[in-house]
Amino acid sequence: MLKELALADDAVVACVDAPAWPLPERELIAALDAAHRLQQRLAAVTLTLIREIDGRGTARSQGASSTAVWLRERLRLTVPAARRLIDLATALxxxxxxxxxxxxDGTISLDQARVIADTVDTVQATAGPEAADKAVSLLTDWAGQFDPSLxxxxxxxxxxxxxPDLADAAAEAALEAEAARAARDRHLTLSEQTxxxxxxxxxxxxxxxxxLRAAIDPLTTPSGPDDQRSPGQRRHDALTDVCRLSLRTSELPEHGNDPAQIVVITAYDALTAKLGAGTLDTGLSLTPQAARRLACDAGILPAVLGGAGQILDVGRQRRLITGPLRRALVLRDRGCxxxxxxxxxxxxxxxxxxxxADGGLTSLANAxxxxxxxxxxxxxxxxxxxxxxxxxxxxxxxxxxxxxxxxRRNHYHRRT
Incomplete structure (x- = not known):
């Protein structure tokens, strides 16, 4: 397989370097069709390889928490995109x-294959394998005319x-399957900008x-006739208010034996002089004004890394890494x-x-x-x-x- 893929790679490289402008319109369109067909065929190969890697447990043997995380690191995919490939590979x-x-054969696209697989699973569960085979045949024919949404x-x-005799009874099953797909595809990604x-x-x-709508819609109403915020800005500010309210409750779970909290790192002297910018423990930067605003409703704890201020090295007196020592660890590692x-x-x-248990110290240098x-x-x-x-x-x-x-080092938590 590696030899054949290498030959295909060479052929594609030759096409990349070939100019497209001399092609007559008919050949240009034919080349586009051929490239698209080749892309789908390669997708079928990719799914076969992913299925084998997932089945062998390759990801966990190499230290990843799942195949999706391993694919993200290996192929630079997002985790949701990797999960969708794994699900489709498993279904096929x-x-x-x-x-x-x-x-x-290149007659359907990867997105169409995903739609057909989802639909056929529902038909299989509702009407049995014979109806499922008919559904595959019909949907692959329709794929030549309709995009994935249609x-x-x-x-x-x-x-x-x-x-037809099962159609009405299956409508409810289809709704349940759609809800299951929604649960499977749910995700939220937080991407730090430069x-x-x-x-x-x-x-x-x-x-x-x-x-979400029930929580933020009441807070998105314009504050008055002079409110110049756009609807998107009002939703942003409403989400801020919801987060502030949630952090004031006592019902959020603890993390690291500390209550749920927002941690802002800034120089104390600069803070009191109204000049110091701040940094969240997640790495995001704050203006001096934002740092002082958060400080109005905060406890201020000194944290000096490598200095003579807050005691960070508690030696053998305590086993758990909590309090100021954990905060220092968060500042250094930023995450896993x-x-x-x-x-x-x-x-x-x-x-x-x-x-x-082997004599190791409870200290920043040993954590x-x-x-x-x-x-x-x-x-x-x-x-x-x-x-x-x-x-x-x-x-x-x-x-x-x-x-x-x-x-090896982790680069996902780097600040630059």
Whole structure:
């Protein structure tokens, strides 16, 4: 397979370098069709490989918490996109050879294959394998005329064509399947921008969407005739108010044995002089005005890393890494320090590099933040962790994974 893929790669490279402008219009369109068909065929190969990797447990053997996270690190995909590929690869492997063949033939696209697989699963559960086979044949034919959105709408009434006697009874099953897909695809992504802002993207299921609207809609009303904020700005400010209100309750779960909190790092002298900018424990920057506004409703705790202020090294007097020591650890590691992991500090445990039971100190120099999965993995695998010359964690993989055992670091939490 590797040899054939290398030959295909060479052919594609030759096409990339070939100019398109000399082609007559007919050949130009034919070349587009051929390139699209090749893209779908390669997608079928990719799904086969992903299914095999997922089935073997390759991701976990290499330290990743899931195949989706491993694909993100390996192929630079988003986790939701990786999950969709895994789900489709699993569906095609579980008894949908007709869909896989249509994809391999280049007659349907990857998005159409996903729609057909979702629809056929519902038909299979409702009307049995014979009706499912008819649905595959019909939907792959329709795929030549309709894009994925229209194909999904047609698929919602597919039983009218393949099993009319069950169509009405299956309408409820179709709604339940749609709700299950919504639950599967739900996600929220927080992407840090270079200027310190945060981009929110995601898909909410119907229930969560209703809750969000119920929470923010009353707060989006213009404050008066002079309110010049756009609707988007009012929704932004409403979300701010909801978050402030939630942090004032006592019902949020603890993290790191501390109550739920927002942590702002700034110089005390600069804060009192109204000049100091601040930094959240997530790495986002705040203006001096925002830092002072948050300080009005906050407890101020000194935290001096490597200095003579707050005591960060508590030695053998205590085993748990909590309070000011954990805050210092969050400031340093920013999240799970294992290479390729993007879990935030609130999801992490503090791990003793030299185990406390073996005489290790409870100190910043002997601690690292790890999410639950990687905390277990570091205890039960041949990976090792140490602090580098700059005081930041680095992980050495086992020899079977990297014979040269080159130390690796996590780059997801870097600030630049």
């Amino acid at each position: 492997d579980a008894g949908n050879p007709g869909i896989r063949q249509a994809l391999a 194909l999904r709408k047609l698929g919602n009434r597919i039983l009218d064509h393949v099993a 200027d310190g802002r945060l981009r929110l993207t995601g898909i909410l299921d119907a229930e969560t969407a209703g809750l 320090a294992f290479p390729g992991c993007d879990r935030p500090p609130r999801w992490c445990d503090a791990h003793h590099i030299e185990h406390w 690292v933040l790890l999410c639950g999965h990687h905390h277990r993995h570091i205890h039960h695998s041949d990976w090792s962790v140490r602090l580098g010359s700059d005081g930041h964690p680095e992980f050495t993989p086992p020899a079977w994974l990297d014979p040269e055992q080159v130390p």
